[in-house]
Amino acid sequence: MEVKVGIVGCGVVGTGTVALLLENAKVIEEKTGIKLSISKVADKDWSRPREYEVPSTLRTTDYREVIESSDIVVELVGGKDFAKRLLLEALERGKHVVTANKHLLAEDGEEIFKKAKEKGLMVGFEASVGGGIPIIKALREGLVGNRVQNIYGILNGTTNYILTQMLEQDVSFDTALKRAQELGYAEADPSLDIDGWDSAHKITLLAFVGFGKLFPFEEVYVEGIRNIDLLDVELGKDLGYTLKLLAIAKRMDSEVELRVHPTFIPSDNPLAKVSDVYNAVLVEGDFVGKTMFYGRGAGSKPTASAVVSDIVDIAKSIGSCKSQSWLWESKEGFRINKNFYSRYYLRFDVPDRPGVLAKIANVLAEYQISIASVLQKEKVCKMAGREGQPIVPLVILTHKAYEMDMQRAIREIQQLPVVEGKPVIIRVEEEAY
Amino acid sequence: MEVKVGIVGCGVVGTGTVALLLENAKVIEEKTGIKLSISKVADKDWSRPREYEVPSTLRTTDYREVIESSDIVVELVGGKDFAKRLLLEALERGKHVVTANKHLLAEDGEEIFKKAKEKGLMVGFEASVGGGIPIIKALREGLVGNRVQNIYGILNGTTNYILTQMLEQDVSFDTALKRAQELGYAEADPSLDIDGWDSAHKITLLAFVGFGKLFPFEEVYVEGIRNIDLLDVELGKDLGYTLKLLAIAKRMDSEVELRVHPTFIPSDNPLAKVSDVYNAVLVEGDFVGKTMFYGRGAGSKPTASAVVSDIVDIAKSIGSCKSQSWLWESKEGFRINKNFYSRYYLRFDVPDRPGVLAKIANVLAEYQISIASVLQKEKVCKMAGREGQPIVPLVILTHKAYEMDMQRAIREIQQLPVVEGKPVIIRVEEEAY
Numbered sequence: 001m002e003v004k005v006g007i008v009g010c011g012v013v014g015t016g017t018v019a020l021l022l023e024n025a026k027v028i029e030e031k032t033g034i035k036l037s038i039s040k041v042a043d044k045d046w047s048r049p050r051e052y053e054v055p056s057t058l059r060t061t062d063y064r065e066v067i068e069s070s071d072i073v074v075e076l077v078g079g080k081d082f083a084k085r086l087l088l089e090a091l092e093r094g095k096h097v098v099t100a101n102k103h104l105l106a107e108d109g110e111e112i113f114k115k116a117k118e119k120g121l122m123v124g125f126e127a128s129v130g131g132g133i134p135i136i137k138a139l140r141e142g143l144v145g146n147r148v149q150n151i152y153g154i155l156n157g158t159t160n161y162i163l164t165q166m167l168e169q170d171v172s173f174d175t176a177l178k179r180a181q182e183l184g185y186a187e188a189d190p191s192l193d194i195d196g197w198d199s200a201h202k203i204t205l206l207a208f209v210g211f212g213k214l215f216p217f218e219e220v221y222v223e224g225i226r227n228i229d230l231l232d233v234e235l236g237k238d239l240g241y242t243l244k245l246l247a248i249a250k251r252m253d254s255e256v257e258l259r260v261h262p263t264f265i266p267s268d269n270p271l272a273k274v275s276d277v278y279n280a281v282l283v284e285g286d287f288v289g290k291t292m293f294y295g296r297g298a299g300s301k302p303t304a305s306a307v308v309s310d311i312v313d314i315a316k317s318i319g320s321c322k323s324q325s326w327l328w329e330s331k332e333g334f335r336i337n338k339n340f341y342s343r344y345y346l347r348f349d350v351p352d353r354p355g356v357l358a359k360i361a362n363v364l365a366e367y368q369i370s371i372a373s374v375l376q377k378e379k380v381c382k383m384a385g386r387e388g389q390p391i392v393p394l395v396i397l398t399h400k401a402y403e404m405d406m407q408r409a410i411r412e413i414q415q416l417p418v419v420e421g422k423p424v425i426i427r428v429e430e431e432a433y
Numbered sequence: 434m435e436v437k438v439g440i441v442g443c444g445v446v447g448t449g450t451v452a453l454l455l456e457n458a459k460v461i462e463e464k465t466g467i468k469l470s471i472s473k474v475a476d477k478d479w480s481r482p483r484e485y486e487v488p489s490t491l492r493t494t495d496y497r498e499v500i501e502s503s504d505i506v507v508e509l510v511g512g513k514d515f516a517k518r519l520l521l522e523a524l525e526r527g528k529h530v531v532t533a534n535k536h537l538l539a540e541d542g543e544e545i546f547k548k549a550k551e552k553g554l555m556v557g558f559e560a561s562v563g564g565g566i567p568i569i570k571a572l573r574e575g576l577v578g579n580r581v582q583n584i585y586g587i588l589n590g591t592t593n594y595i596l597t598q599m600l601e602q603d604v605s606f607d608t609a610l611k612r613a614q615e616l617g618y619a620e621a622d623p624s625l626d627i628d629g630w631d632s633a634h635k636i637t638l639l640a641f642v643g644f645g646k647l648f649p650f651e652e653v654y655v656e657g658i659r660n661i662d663l664l665d666v667e668l669g670k671d672l673g674y675t676l677k678l679l680a681i682a683k684r685m686d687s688e689v690e691l692r693v694h695p696t697f698i699p700s701d702n703p704l705a706k707v708s709d710v711y712n713a714v715l716v717e718g719d720f721v722g723k724t725m726f727y728g729r730g731a732g733s734k735p736t737a738s739a740v741v742s743d744i745v746d747i748a749k750s751i752g753s754c755k756s757q758s759w760l761w762e763s764k765e766g767f768r769i770n771k772n773f774y775s776r777y778y779l780r781f782d783v784p785d786r787p788g789v790l791a792k793i794a795n796v797l798a799e800y801q802i803s804i805a806s807v808l809q810k811e812k813v814c815k816m817a818g819r820e821g822q823p824i825v826p827l828v829i830l831t832h833k834a835y836e837m838d839m840q841r842a843i844r845e846i847q848q849l850p851v852v853e854g855k856p857v858i859i860r861v862e863e864e865a866y
Contacts (some may be wrong), residue, residue, distance in 0.1 A: 142567020
C-alpha cells in the first residue's frame with residue numbers, strides 16, 4: 001500500500017524527515033508492508049543551505065500544494081499562528097496530521113484535537129516531546145493497562161546541558177549558557193528553554209496522554225534556571241543531590257500537580273545521571289511501577305525518527321474500516337493542585353551571630369515546617385568563599401511541607417531584619433525514581 | 434467493542450494479568466474504547482495460594498475451554514512442550530495469542546510464527562523481554578523508521594542483583610546468590626539465569642524484532658556469571674568499569690554478533706547505573722541514535738502490564754478489515770559473526786619475578802593483540818590480599834582484538850610454564866552507551 005506524505009517546513013527537523021523517508025523507505029516497507037512516498041515539501045526559502053539535498057521535484061513554496069497532494073500532512077514550521085491555520089486546514093480537507101509543535105499543542109491544542117475528533121482523523125505528536133524517544137507511544141500504548149500516577153521528565157536538552165556544565169565543570173550559569181550557545185544547543189534568545197516554557201509545553205502534552213486531559217497551559221507552574229547560583233548546585237552535590245530542571249505531572253486521585261522548576265534529586269536516582277543534552281522521562285503506573293525512557297531530546301535525525309513513527313502508525317490505519325483515535329478523555333474530574341507538598345532547600349544570607357537561626361526556625365515552626373538539617377556553617381562559608389565575613393549563607397533542608405505554608409513563611413522570614421536579600425528556595429524530590 | 438481474553442496458566446504473571454484486567458478494565462475502556470473481558474482462566478491447581486483471588490466463575494482446569502471461549506488466548510504456563518502445543522492449537526483454531534514465554538519462542542518460535550503468519554493471526558510477546566518495559570513495541574513501532582544497528586541489554590534481574598551486590602557490598606558470588614535466593618529473586622536452581630540462558634533467549638527475541646530475523650538459538654554465544662571472582666569486579670571498578678551480564682546484538686552491515694557474557698562497561702555509561710533487579714535495553718538506530726528503556730524486568734504486575742499492552746493492540750486490530758502482522762523478515766542475508774572484536778581484561782596468576790610479563794606480551798603480540806595497560810602490581814596484590822606471595826595476579830587491558838586471535842593467544846599463554854591455573858578473560862565494551 002502506498003501512502004503519500006507531505007511536509008510543510010523544511011528546517012532542521014523537516015530536512016531530517018525528508019532524509020529518513022528517502023533513505024529508509026525500503027526498510028520501512030520491509031518492516032510494515034507500507035510504501036511511504038513524499039508528495040511535496042513546502043518551505044518559503046529554498047536557498048538556505050541544508051544538511052540533506054531535497055530533490056527539486058519535491059520542492060514547493062505553496063503549502064496548499066502539500067495538503068492537496070498528501071494523505072498525511074506533516075507540520076514542521078513551528079510557531080503558533082501559521083502552524084495552527086495549516087493544521088486546521090489540513091484536517092478540514094480530511095488529511096491526517098503529524099506535528100512536532102509542542103508550543104502550539106500545549107497552549108492551543110484544544111481546537112486542533114477537537115477538529116481531528118470531529119473529522120475522525122489522527123494527530124500525531126510523538127516528535128513534540130523527547131526527540132526520538134518513543135515516549136508518547138509508550139504512555140499511550142505500551143503502558144495502556146496502567147493508571148498513570150506520576151510523570152517526571154528532563155525534557156529540555158539546553159537547560160540540562162547548562163546544569164551539567166555547572167555541576168561537572170564548576171562554571172557559572174552565564175558561562176554555561178555561553179558554551180551552550182557556542183555549540184548551537186541554545187538559541188540566541190534562549191528564554192523559551194531556560195525559563196522553563198519548553199519543558200512546560202512538553203509536560204502538558206505528557207499529562208494529556210497519560211492522564212487523559214489537556215490542562216490549560218496557564219495552570220502549569222513554571223520556574224526556570226536563569227537565577228541558579230553555582231553555589232547551590234555545589235552545596236546540593238555535597239548533600240547528595242543533583243540539580244535538574246524537572247518537569248512533573250503528579251496525581252493523587254483526581255488532584256493533579258503540573259510543574260516545572262529547578263529540583264534537587266538524589267544523585268543515585270537514574271534521572272540524576274541523565275546529563276548533557278539528553279532527555280529522559282520516568283513514568284510511574286499502578287501496575288508497571290517505574291519505567292524510564294532515555295535518549296536525545298532534539299536534533300534533526302532523532303526527531304525525524306519520531307515523526308516517521310507517527311507517519312507509519314497513521315499509514316497503517318489508512319484503509320482500515322475501523323476509525324482509530326489516539327485521543328482519550330478521562331472521566332475523572334481532575335483538579336489542579338498548586339499547593340505542592342515537597343521538601344525544600346533554603347539558603348538565606350544572614351549575619352554571623354547567635355540567635356539568627358532561632359529566629360528563622362521560629363517562623364518555619366509557625367507554619368508547621370519542620371527542619372531536617374542545617375548545613376554546617378564553616379563548610380558552607382568555605383564553599384561560598386565567605387569565611388570570616390559578616391554576612392554568611394545559612395542553608396536549611398526541611399522535611400516535607402506545603403508550598404503555600406512555605407511561601408508564607410518565606411515572606412515572613414524575608415521581613416526579619418537579620419535576613420539580607422532574597423532567599424534561595426529549591427524544591428527537593430526524593431520520590432522521582 | 435467487547436473482546437474476550439482467555440488465560441492459560443495462573444501463576445505469578447497470570448494472577449497479575451487477571452488482577453489488571455479486572456481492576457483496570459474501566460481505565461482501558463476509557464483510553465481505547467475497547468471492553469476487555471476475561472472469558473476463562475485455566476490452571477491445573479486452583480488450591481495454591483495467590484496474591485489476587487480469581488473469581489470462581491472464571492476458573493477452569495481445561496485449557497480447551499479457554500481456547501474455545503476467547504478471541505485472544507494468553508499463554509502463561511511457561512516451559513516448552515505444553516506451551517507450544519497450546520499456542521499451535523490456539524492459532525489453528527483461529528485465535529490470536531499472547532505469551533511471555535521467551536524460552537519457547539527463542540528456541541522454538543519458528544513454527545509458531547509460521548503458523549500465525551499462515552493464519553493471519555498475531556503473536557504478542559512484549560512480556561517475554563524486560564517485564565513491563567515496552568521494549569518490543571519501541572523496537573517495532575517507535576523506532577520503525579530506523580535501521581537498528583545495536584542492541585545492548587541488561588535483561589536478567591537475578592544476575593544484575595547478584596553483580597550489584599558484589600560491586601556494592603563486596604560480597605562473593607556465592608553470598609550474593611544466596612541473598613538473591615532468600616529474597617525470591619533467584620530460583621532454587623538458578624542456572625537458567627546465572628548461566629546466561631535467560632538473557633540469551635531475550636536477546637534472540639530483541640534481534641528478531643530489531644533485525645527481522647529469528648536467528649537459530651544455538652548461534653548465540655552464552656557465558657554466565659557463575660565463575661566471576663569478586664577480585665575482578667573490584668579491579669574493574671578501580672579501572673572505571675562496572676561488570677554487567679550484557680546481552681549484545683550488534684550488526685556491521687549483514688554480519689551479526691549475538692552474545693551474552695560478563696562485560697565491563699564504563700561506569701559513567703547509563704547502563705552501568707542500572708542496578709539491582711532492574712533491566713534496561715539500549716537501542717541504537719541510524720536516525721534515533723542511542724535510546725534507552727529502563728524498568729522492572731520481572732514481577733507479577735509489571736509483566737502483566739506488558740501482557741495487557743499486547744492484548745489491547747490485538748484487540749484494536751480485531752474487526753479491522755486490514756490484516757495486521759507484527760512479524761517481518763529482513764531481506765538481508767544475515768550471517769552470524771563469532772569473531773567478535775572488542776577490548777579484553779585479562780588476569781593471570783604468575784610468579785612474582787622478572788620476565789614473566791615479557792613472555793605473555795610476546796604471545797599477545799604474535800596474535801596482533803596490543804596491550805593498552807598493565808595494572809600496577811602492588812595495587813593488584815593489595816586488592817587481592819596477596820602481597821609478598823610467590824604467585825601474584827597480573828592484570829592486562831588490551832586494545833581491540835579479534836576473539837579468535839584472543840582465544841588462540843590464551844591457549845598458548847596457558848601453556849607457558851609461568852602461568853598457573855585458568856586465566857580470567859572479561860570482554861570490555863566501550864561503545865555500549
